[in-house]
Amino acid sequence: MESRPESPRPQGAPRWVAMFYRPSTGSWRTAAQSPHRTPVEYALGEMTQTLRARGDEVTVTLWGPRDGAWHRFDTPQRRTTTSQPIPEPSPAEPAELTERMTGRRHQVLLAGLTKAGLYDLSPEDDTTVRALVERLDEAAVRRVAHWLAAAGGTR
Numbered sequence: 658m659e660s661r662p663e664s665p666r667p668q669g670a671p672r673w674v675a676m677f678y679r680p681s682t683g684s685w686r687t688a689a690q691s692p693h694r695t696p697v698e699y700a701l702g703e704m705t706q707t708l709r710a711r712g713d714e715v716t717v718t719l720w721g722p723r724d725g726a727w728h729r730f731d732t733p734q735r736r737t738t739t740s741q742p743i744p745e746p747s748p749a750e751p752a753e754l755t756e757r758m759t760g761r762r763h764q765v766l767l768a769g770l771t772k773a774g775l776y777d778l779s780p781e782d783d784t785t786v787r788a789l790v791e792r793l794d795e796a797a798v799r800r801v802a803h804w805l806a807a808a809g810g811t812r
């Protein structure tokens with residue numbers, strides 16, 4: 658079992674900072690920082706999804722201010738995700754358009770989940786997102802994503 662050192666505390670005045678552990682170099686890297694939590698969490702989610710899509714091992718930590726000092730906040734546990742194929746298009750629609758629109762609805766829902774703070778999906782979560790993508794039209798998917806984003810902004 659590979660061990661990794663704990664994330665070092667960022668330098669400077671307390672602000673929101675996302676850090677990723679890079680196993681290849683054995684070091685932590687600052688990935689995003691802002692005086693506000695929401696953009697850092699959004700960036701954290703996007704980078705996590707990108708790295709996982711590439712097949713990389715992802716270890717993250719989130720630092721932020723608490724009572725004027727640095728505080729490390731919990732991030733979701735790493736979950737194994739699996740890539741599932743895009744469903745077959747119906748014979749009535751051109752395959753390329755169907756695939757593109759399915760991918761677009763999937764991205765919209767993932768963005769909404771990320772804004773709600775749910776960026777590390779389990780296989781069951783991914784299956785549920787794909788089921789929604791298959792059953793809802795784009796307007797309904799955008800509405801659900803809007804609800805998720807609004808819910809995420811209330812923290």
